[in-house]
Structures are given as C-alpha cells and as structure tokens.
Amino acid sequence: MPSCPAPSPASSRTLRTPQELLEAGLVDAASLPEIAKVEERYATAIPPAFRSLIENPDDPIGRQVIPSPEELITASHELADPIGDDALSPVPGIVHRYADRALLKPLLICPLYCRFCFRREHVGPDGGLLDEAALERAFSWLRAHPAIREVILTGGDPLMLSARRLDHIMHELAAIPHVTTLRIHTRVPVAAPEKITDELVAAMDSEKAVWLVVHANHEREFSPEARASLKKIQRCGIPVLGQSVLLRGVNDSAPALEGLFRAMVENQVKPYYLHQLDAAPGTARFHVPIEEGQALLASLRGRVTGLAWPTYVLDIPGGYGKVPLGPDYLDQPRATVTDPNGQRHAIQSPDGTIAAPS
Ligand SMILES: *Cc1c(COP(=O)(O)O)cnc(C)c1O
Ligand code: SF4
Numbered sequence: 001m002p003s004c005p006a007p008s009p010a011s012s013r014t015l016r017t018p019q020e021l022l023e024a025g026l027v028d029a030a031s032l033p034e035i036a037k038v039e040e041r042y043a044t045a046i047p048p049a050f051r052s053l054i055e056n057p058d059d060p061i062g063r064q065v066i067p068s069p070e071e072l073i074t075a076s077h078e079l080a081d082p083i084g085d086d087a088l089s090p091v092p093g094i095v096h097r098y099a100d101r102a103l104l105k106p107l108l109i110c111p112l113y114c115r116f117c118f119r120r121e122h123v124g125p126d127g128g129l130l131d132e133a134a135l136e137r138a139f140s141w142l143r144a145h146p147a148i149r150e151v152i153l154t155g156g157d158p159l160m161l162s163a164r165r166l167d168h169i170m171h172e173l174a175a176i177p178h179v180t181t182l183r184i185h186t187r188v189p190v191a192a193p194e195k196i197t198d199e200l201v202a203a204m205d206s207e208k209a210v211w212l213v214v215h216a217n218h219e220r221e222f223s224p225e226a227r228a229s230l231k232k233i234q235r236c237g238i239p240v241l242g243q244s245v246l247l248r249g250v251n252d253s254a255p256a257l258e259g260l261f262r263a264m265v266e267n268q269v270k271p272y273y274l275h276q277l278d279a280a281p282g283t284a285r286f287h288v289p290i291e292e293g294q295a296l297l298a299s300l301r302g303r304v305t306g307l308a309w310p311t312y313v314l315d316i317p318g319g320y321g322k323v324p325l326g327p328d329y330l331d332q333p334r335a336t337v338t339d340p341n342g343q344r345h346a347i348q349s350p351d352g353t354i355a356a357p358s
Helices: 018-023 029-041 132-143 163-174 198-204 224-235 254-266 290-300
Strands: 094-098 101-104 150-153 181-186 209-215 240-245 269-275 311-316 321-324 336-338 344-346
Touching (some): 198 224, 240 254, 254 269
Parallel strands (some): 101 150, 209 240, 240 269, 269 311
Antiparallel strands (some): 094 101
16 A cells, blocks of 8 residues: 555544544645534544555545545435434334334444445434333334334444443344344444454354344455454354445446455355435435446446345335335336347246247
8 A cells, every 4th residue: 555654653543533534644634624514513433444444535445434525515305314214213223114124223333434324414423322221112112013023233333332232132132032033234344343353243143043234335345354354253154245335436337346246255245235325415425326326237247246246226215115226127118138238038928928029
C-alpha cells in the first residue's frame, strides 16, 4: 500500500471524531466544519482493521465509512425510515413484516457506521441497547406468536454484544419451541475480525439451526484476518451467506462485483442478496439506477460460477417488503428465453405447445 500513510499510534484504535479523521489523513482541513455537522447527525466509526484496508479516502473501502459533506443534503425522495420498519414494531426491538419470521434488534451499535446505512437515523454508539426488561418483553412477544419460525438478529450488529449477552439471547430464543431457525446479520467478521473470539463463536452455537449473513461490499474486505474469522464460524458448523449493497464508487462495475462474489465463494460464503440502495437521507452519492444494476448482473451471467450469483433485491419503500429485481431472461410474450449470449430459445408451455423463437 504505497499511498497509505505510515501507521501512527492512532491506528490502533477506532477513529470516531472529525479531528481523528483529519489526523489520519482521511478528510481535509477545509471540509472539517461540514464534517463536524455530519458528525452531529450520524455516527462515525472506523475500526483499525477496516482502516488498514483504506488506500485513499475515495477508494471502495474509504467511501463506505468516511463521512462526506454531501450527507447534509437530503434528496426529496429520501426517507428517515426508508423501508418502513418503525410502523412494523409491535414491541421495542422487534420488527415483524413477514408471517414466518421477525427481526430482533438487541442493540443499535455497529463496528463501523456505513455512510449509506438504511437505519442511519437510528444506529450509533450510544443507541438502543435493550435492557433485561425490554429483552424479556421481546422474548414474550416471540413466545406468543407461534407462526414465527425464524428470528433474525440484527441491529446494529448483534456480534457487538458480549459473548455472555449473546449466549443468553441465543439460549432464550432456542428455548421457544416454534422457533426453529436463528439468523445473525453482521459486519463484524470483515469490519473487526479480532472480535470473533472463541467465546463469541461458542455463544453463536445453538441446538436450533443457525445461519450467519455477513455484510461485505468489496473483495478487499476479505483480508486474511477476516478470512480466518469466517473460518472459525464455519468450523462451528454455521453456514455463512453474504449480503451486499450495490454502491456507486464501491462495487458498481462488472469486475468489482465479480471480485466480490468470487471472494465470497472462495471463502465458502454464499452470496445471498445484492441490495438496491435504500433511499436513506444523504445517501444519493451511492445511488446506482436499477437498470444499471440489472445490466451489471446480466454481464456476470454465464461468466462466473452459479454459486456466485446473489438475488438482486429491492426493499419497496414504505414497508412493502423485498422483491427480486432480475435481470429477467424471459422474453415478452413469455414463450422464449434469451441466453447469456443474447440468443433466443423456445420454452415448452404446460399444455405441450412449443413456441418458435421469433
Ligand atoms: C429483510 C427482512 C427480513 C428477512 O427477509 P429474507 O428475505 O428472509 O432475508 C425479515 N424481516 C424484515 C422486516 C426484513 O426487512
Ligand atoms: S453495519 Fe449495517 S446497521 Fe450498521 S451502519 Fe452498516 S449497514 Fe447500518
């Protein structure tokens, strides 16, 4: 990393304040007053492991975590609660949109704060830790809803909990008879891999089915330390899936997406979702139009292993849920299909007729 500043004592701790960002060479002095304003509204944290991946502030790693004055501008279509979670919360910490599953958000702390986060109005270092009583109310709600088969731990980042607290939550959830599946959504293995200790991995283990979904947006996030932390989790028998957000300047090219999904597959991480960016306030600089996202994915079809293929999804603004965005290979009228090379083929319909390619 020739352009990386020499490590300073500050590089051993998480960067949080505008002054620390300035001293680390990640923002310039001229933008400091505006960065300070951003800081009043949205938390910043750049942990040492993630910091070491930044070669320059506008690279695919830096863009994800370094605050920008552009965050002070809210576009007319941007919403504080872009996917309508707040209205779907029956008790604090629970979000219930789908019949068979619910989110449990035990805290709102993250190892780093993504500048494009859809929950950016809520997450932060002093936010939202459910106390014992609130956790008990969330467990009671889950116990009283037998249709819930899967509980998705999210936040914030559930792997920012202490091993003891995570262990307690996993035990309480596993003890609910109708809950068969526990899912953990996290950024810790790539953002702060040193936090994946043996104790924390032991706390993730359960007699119920456990799945882990790691959020990563660029192949460089799969550092040797991140790879080792994922391996620890996998050795415990927990399958790991990947979720990413399509982001301008981070992964908005075919080679970047290919590199990201290949890095996942090579680490036994199955790409699960590629999210269309949710329109949270001050995130316009990351926006990639849906048509462009579809074309990018189409360009990977046939070129990379099918294991590397995520579902491209949109969380419909207002709380209507996630839907796949294609790309769609079925032609109109729906009698032929176009292959990755652009060639059309007839498909057989249920009544036995075969449509001829036009
Ligand atoms: C995204 C989400 C889920 C999980 O959806 P899957 O498609 O099962 O990954 C569950 N509940 C809410 C409220 C969500 O936003
Ligand atoms: S880790 Fe997830 S919840 Fe936390 S800031 Fe990033 S996108 Fe938001």
